[in-house]
Amino acid sequence: MDDTLLSLRGIGKRKYQAFQKLSLQTIDQLVFYYPKAHLNKGRITALADIDIADKYALEVTVRQFEKSRIKGGRTMHKFIVEDDTASAQVLFINTPFITNYFHVDGHYYIYGQVSIDAGKLTIFHPEIRPYDEGAFGIEPKYGLTDGLSNKDIRNAVAQCRERIENLTEVLPPSIVAKRHLMARSKAVLAIHFPSDEEVLKDAKWRLKYEELFHLQMALRHRKLRVSKMARAQLDNLPSDAEIAQLFSFQLTGDQMRAISEIKLDMASAMPMNRLLQGDVGSGKTAVAIAAAYCVVQNGLQVALMAPTEILAQQHYETFSKCFSSDQLKLLTASTKDKQALYDAVATGAVSIVIGTHAIIQNALSFANLGLVITDEQHRFGVNQRKALSEKAHGVDVLVMSATPIPRTLSLIVYGDMAISTIKQLPVGRLPIKTHYIRPAKYEAMLDFIAEHLAQGEQVYFVAPLIEESDKIDLVAAEQLYCTIAARYPTYQVALVHGKMSAEQKNEIMNQFKNGKAQVLVSTTVIEVGVDVPQATIMVITHAERFGLSQLHQMRGRVGRGSGQSYCFLTAKAPGKVALERIAMMTKSNDGFAIAEKDLQIRGPGELLGVRQHGLPELKLVDLKSDIDLVKSVYEDCKALFESSEDIADYLSWLESQMVL
Known part of the structure; x- marks a missing residue:
């Protein structure tokens, strides 16, 4: 069997190029391209139970039909459908062939968007399936790109069933038995073609376990390999x-x-x-x-x-x-x-x-x-x-x-x-005082800053965008720079942002570090930056646009000297989650507590995404909800390395798959 996707029906040169955008070139890569989500179209809802507009799967019988002309010379086909609990209208616009397979007294499964107007249910252009063909079932939803539809990927995967059914087990037998794991081939088959939610749940659990197991074993293998490297011990270690x-x-x-x-x-x-x-x-x-x-x-x-x-x-x-x-x-x-x-x-x-x-x-x-x-x-x-x-x-x-x-x-x-x-701060350092500044207090904050500038201290202002956007109403760094420069005309105000060259950024940051500029207006390029002990105030505008860990990293640019430092957070109409982040910032300087909170709020994407470790990505694992699974896999791998079980074949396979 040809290993490239070009060997599959329906994939020509143009379609193949679209698959390549998703880093899919071979059949094996496609087999392990898991759906991002699953939509259960088989869960039937009674018409009487629908109280909010959404997509629903329904089992209905067609009772009435009428055809009419509407505005613009278009044709509307209107069907009245019912189940045992209530009725609804189904509308099709300019779809003359619909009466060929959707007709009065017919019994159907339909799936589509239901709207509610004055208690009346309306479904526009639903998917239709005759009752004797069975309900829709669970539909996998894949990550897409230009030129590829969900149907394209489903059709391609469907041609790979034999390859999936013949997948060999890669986990050690003791692990499969200990955790009662679904066979690898059945799990991959079920995630692409789930028969029901229970089977899908077991398949996901198996594949999540496998992802974490491979990653944990690779890390342990690295550690073991490093430990076996010979090197001279350092004998002359200072006291x-x-x-x-x-x-x-x-x-x-x-x-x-x-x-x-x-x-x-x-x-x-x-x-x-x-x-x-x-x-x-x-x-x-x-x-x-x-x-x-x-x-x-x-x-x-x-x-x-x-x-x-x-x-x-x-x-x-x-x-x-x-x-x-x-x-x-x-x-x-x-x-x-x-x-x-x-x-x-x-x-x-x-x-x-x-x-x-x-x-x-x-x-x-x-x-x-x-x-x-x-x-x-x-x-x-x-x-x-x-x-x-x-x-x-x-x-x-x-x-x-x-x-x-x-x-x-x-x-x-x-x-x-x-x-x-x-975790301890250096001796003599004071915790940074963080305050949420509402619009009514903004001028008072600027007056407070003026007093500290007069005492020879320095100030950061941070904006999340480099230039104004019509789509997002934010104060851009350039506009903020003009405002701040006008507000403090007797001080040198500098601007640094990500669009500048490295030389420009270095020059401006050094001006600030050397005290030639007293105020630095910046984008997040100062998140990890220079150590300026005289910088005692950090103003983060539009704090609602930053993540919690990012806010904490930027705040860490002040508080480097022995004096008291301050961080002021401003926000425009912050939502619930943004207010939660701001509240955490105002009450804690503990980066570890903040990292835990960030994990609770939005999961580990940022924490994991920043580290390019050369190992496979976690496609299915959600570390926010799968923490218990992480712990189980960790303990299993630890026990396996400490046991006498022969895992040489597994490690050999692992090395062939990963950057170790």
């Missing part, structure tokens, strides 16, 4: 007291605990693979400096990769307080005389290189790389991170993330990594 002397401030208990966990990893025979998870402003960089110091003290090199030049520059300046200019170098796209730097790194003359994606270029090779640090991991694709860690075999890996992830989700997102968590 906690020696590390503490690197800093002019006192480290928190959470920072010291994270450093101790990193030192234990470095003293072991297996490479470190650790996530340093900390809230915004919690002091992750200090922990990274301590980790780098441990490595440099043992004669090895360190590479730190940041997602932007601004962040790389900031890390370089922070590291410069603890390392000499001979030890430490910055490598970005704008670095001059790169070859001299490449040579110094290759000979081991440079101990630490901090930069952007320029670090992963083939031209850069390390004499003795011992530690790779990536900041804001979700901003890098899996291939970039892999290229960096492959600069040396068995290298230690430390990932810093300011996106707190609830524990249950971390089993899925970071299941292959050990996790260190920082």
Whole structure:
């Protein structure tokens, strides 16, 4: 059987190109292209039970028919239908052939939109099926693109039934038996061609379990493979007291605990693979400096990769307080005389290189790389991170993330990594005071800001759009910039947004950082940005347009100094969910609590979507409602790895399917 979709009836070159837009080229890809939803057209509703306009499946008998001419010279066919409870009218416009198969005294199943006017039920152009052909049943609904209809995909999948029926089981037999799972072939068949809701429910459960199982086993397999890599243990690890002397401030208990966990990893025979998870402003960089110091003290090199030049520059300046200019170098796209730097790194003359994606270029090779640090991991694709860690075999890996992830989700997102968590704020930091500013209080807020500007403090204003849109009534960054500049004429107001070049953004952000601009009007490009201790006020306009985690990340741009900082949220006609987010922001500075709330409100899409882990997407799993299943799969995989069961064949299959 030809494996391409071109071998199926009804798929020519143009239709095939439409399938390709959905990343569907082969029959196997189509088989595992699951419906996004299922519409049960077989659930019959009595006419008397219809009290709201919606789509319904009905079982009716036609009692009357009349044909008439209506406005525009069109023809209307009107049928009066009834069931045992009530009657309704069914209307067809310009459909002369309808009387060929829909006629008086006929018994039918119909499905369509029912409207209600003064208690009278009307159905326009419903789908019709004679009673003796049976009810409509459950219809799968697929994700579509231009040039493809749901019927196109259903017809294509229908030609693949034999392939589906012959699918082999891939899960270990012990797991199938333990969880009483439906056979894989039956589950895939049922999700495309469900006979009833109970069968569909069992099929979905089986396939969700399989998705989570493959992902969890892949993460555990990665972890096991890394643990078997040989590398030299670090024998000359500095004491906690020696590390503490690197800093002019006192480290928190959470920072010291994270450093101790990193030192234990470095003293072991297996490479470190650790996530340093900390809230915004919690002091992750200090922990990274301590980790780098441990490595440099043992004669090895360190590479730190940041997602932007601004962040790389900031890390370089922070590291410069603890390392000499001979030890430490910055490598970005704008670095001059790169070859001299490449040579110094290759000979081991440079101990630490901090930069952007320029670090992963083939031209850069390390004499003795011992530690790779990536900041804001979700901003890098899996291939970039892999290229960096492959600069040396068995290298230690430390990932810093300011996106707190609830524990249950971390089993899925970071299941292959050990996790260190920082929750405490650095000593002397005050919690940010967050307020919801209603329109009546907006002018008072601007007056409050003027007082703080007069004291030498700096302010952020954030708008969600770059330029005005006729479709969405938002204050765009450019319009907001003009308004704020007019409101504070004696201060330098700067504007930065995503449409600017990297050089423009860097220049403006540095002006703000150096105090040359006192007010920065911005889009969300400052969500992950520079550390400006004098910036004490964050105003987020149209807060109803941002997600909870995004609001928290932006708020974290202030509160970096020892003074009191403020975050003001403005909103225009916020809905219930937006008010829920705003209320959470005003009462909590805890990023982990906020992440949990975000999970409750809108699920894990944002939390998972940001991490390109190189593993298959979760097509069916909804981590908001399937948390218990996540826990069950986690425990099953853990037990399987700890058992004596032979899973070599399964792992071999898994490696053939995924980026491991």
